[in-house]
Amino acid sequence: MSKFAKKKDGELPAVSTASLPDIVFMLLFFFMTVTVMKDSSLKVKNELPVASEIKKLEKKDRVITIYVGAPDAQYEKVFGTEPKIQLNDKFSSPSDVGDYILMERAKKSQELQNVLTTSLKVDKNANMGIISDIKLELRKVNALKVNYTTGSGDAFNNLK
Amino acid sequence: MARRGGAPEVSAGSMADIAFLLLIFFLVTTTIETDAGLDRMLPPIEPPDVDVIIKEKNIFQVNINKNGQLLADDNLIDLKDLRAKAMEFLDNNGDASCTYCKGKKNPESSDNPQKAIISLKNDRETKYSTYITVQNELVGAYNELRNREAQRLFKRDFVEIEAEYLNPETKDKLDETAYDELKEKVKRIQELFPQKLSEAETSSSN
Numbered sequence: 445m446s447k448f449a450k451k452k453d454g455e456l457p458a459v460s461t462a463s464l465p466d467i468v469f470m471l472l473f474f475f476m477t478v479t480v481m482k483d484s485s486l487k488v489k490n491e492l493p494v495a496s497e498i499k500k501l502e503k504k505d506r507v508i509t510i511y512v513g514a515p516d517a518q519y520e521k522v523f524g525t526e527p528k529i530q531l532n533d534k535f536s537s538p539s540d541v542g543d544y545i546l547m548e549r550a551k552k553s554q555e556l557q558n559v560l561t562t563s564l565k566v567d568k569n570a571n572m573g574i575i576s577d578i579k580l581e582l583r584k585v586n587a588l589k590v591n592y593t594t595g596s597g598d599a600f601n602n603l604k
Numbered sequence: 605m606a607r608r609g610g611a612p613e614v615s616a617g618s619m620a621d622i623a624f625l626l627l628i629f630f631l632v633t634t635t636i637e638t639d640a641g642l643d644r645m646l647p648p649i650e651p652p653d654v655d656v657i658i659k660e661k662n663i664f665q666v667n668i669n670k671n672g673q674l675l676a677d678d679n680l681i682d683l684k685d686l687r688a689k690a691m692e693f694l695d696n697n698g699d700a701s702c703t704y705c706k707g708k709k710n711p712e713s714s715d716n717p718q719k720a721i722i723s724l725k726n727d728r729e730t731k732y733s734t735y736i737t738v739q740n741e742l743v744g745a746y747n748e749l750r751n752r753e754a755q756r757l758f759k760r761d762f763v764e765i766e767a768e769y770l771n772p773e774t775k776d777k778l779d780e781t782a783y784d785e786l787k788e789k790v791k792r793i794q795e796l797f798p799q800k801l802s803e804a805e806t807s808s809s810n
Contacts, residue, residue, distance in 0.1 A: 459621065468623035472630065479634035493733040495740040497747055497763075501639040502772050563641065566732050573728030575735070579803070583649040593641035593734060601681070601742040602733035603672070 480504065484533050488513030493568040494597035501591055506560055508548045508587075510541065512574060513567030521575065527570040538577035541584045549587070561589045568602060642739050647802065662714050664693045664722045668738055670729035683737060690745035694720050694797060704753060704796065717749075719799045742801060748798045754789075762793050 490513045501507055511530040515523040519535075528535045531544045549557050561584060566575060582590065666686070674681055676689055694714040697705035705717065716718035722742055726735055726779040747763055754762035766776050769790045775783060 462616075465616065465619035465623050467749060468620055469646055470621055472627040473632065475627065475630045479630065479636050481633060482635050493736040495642055495736055497642065497740050497743040498640040499643050499770065500767070501641065504639070561643075563639075568731070568733035568736070570732045571728060572726045572730040572732060574737055575732060576726075576728060579646055583646050586648070588646040589647060590644050590646060591641045592644065592739065593639070594736060596640060599608075599737040600684070602737045 463565060483513050484530075486511060486530070487516055487519055487533070487535065488528060488530050489516060489567050489569075490565055491567055491569070492593060493599075495592075495594040495599045496596065498594060498596055499591075501563060501593070505552070506556055507563050507591075507595075508560055509563045510544075510578065511565050512570050512578070514569065519534045524558060527567060527574055529574065538574065540582040540583055541577065541578050545585050547584065547585045559589075560587065561591050562587050562593045563593045565593045573574060638653060642743060644739070644801070644803070658719075658721060661698070661712055662719045662721055664690060664714070664720065666690075666722065666724045666738065666742070668724075668726040668730045668734060671736040674738070676764055683734075684728070686738065687742045687745045687748070690742055691723060691749060694723070694745065694789040696720070700764070704756070706733065717797045721802055723802045736789070741797075746797055746799050746801075750793050753796050754793050757793070758789055762790075766790050 488511055490511055512527055513530075514525050514527050515535070523535055529538060529541065530536070531540060536544070545562065549560060552560065564575070564578065579590070584590070636770040646748035665675070665786065667678055669675070671756060674683055674686060676731050677693075681689060692707065693708035693714055694717050697707045697709050697716055698711050698713055699715040700709060702718075707713075724738065724742065726738075753766060754760055758765065769786050774786070778786065
């Protein structure tokens with residue numbers, strides 16, 4: 445009799461959580477491998493346009509990034525709503541771009557200094573005027589290899 | 605009494621919490637990068653020593669105004685037609701010196717792909733997204749022609765060959781001769797349709 449009674453009073457057996465750490469570790473390793481550390485926090489709106497004929501930017505150590513876009517909502521009061529250039533962590537004017545490139549170039553090792561690419565991450569609502577200014581500055585310091593960084597997709601979606 | 609069975613087991617119950625903490629830390633501090641885009645070379649700032657004389661028919665003028673309208677060789681065209689127009693221009697083969705071209709041999713258009721230059725001009729108020737779309741279409745025109753030649757010669761798309769060549773892992777995977785062969789293929793196709801896309805300084809319209 446007691447044999448049967450024992451089974452009845454038992455509640456649902458607890459789900460074993462012994463493998464939970466393993467699962468979480470798996471997730472952890474996934475994120476550690478596919479992501480990279482943020483090197484600067486974005487202060488501008490940066491919605492990239494899309495293009496279909498894109499090439500992958502290999503080797504992150506050979507890339508210098510310039511962000512362009514309208515200042516974020518929290519900076520709007522101080523910096524207005526016109527697209528601005530962000531170098532490292534601060535807003536800059538086009539005339540600072542040359543110095544910035546030279547500074548970043550000096551930080552890289554000798555053999556990389558001639559193969560650097562400048563990645564332009566420009567918000568799709570920016571005007572070409574500011575881009576032209578940047579391009580002129582880049583040409584002045586002989587940083588001729590640029591990459592207009594975009595998402596992938598049908599380019600005609602940009603026009604909508 | 606002496607302890608039997610060695611040291612007591614350490615509780616692993618908090619392992620999950622520790623792992624979660626780490627996981628959240630990585631989620632917050634990292635981003636998944638968008639690292640692809642259109643590669644372009646800017647012209648050097650010093651003007652070339654010798655003035656190169658280029659015939660007008662070898663230049664394909666593309667102008668984008670501030671409203672995003674497109675003027676290609678003095679005709680107002682739709683952005684969707686740009687790729688076909690550019691391909692027609694590059695592939696024209698006016699002097700019949702290009703053996704692989706399939707163009708119309710229109711004497712009013714470009715002599716051969718080596719001489720054909722696409723010049724892109726934009727206004728200061730052109731929207732960046734429009735500019736990228738135009739760039740994309742022009743690069744697309746080159747890529748399509750290059751793909752055609754690569755299919756003919758190597759039975760593969762040029763874009764695919766180039767991506768393999770640019771991938772840093774390829775160098776380790778292939779032995780030296782195979783890698784050189786790949787490089788040779790990329791170069792050969794690039795020479796058939798050299799990318800001559802000039803980006804003139806922007807004009808400001810009033």
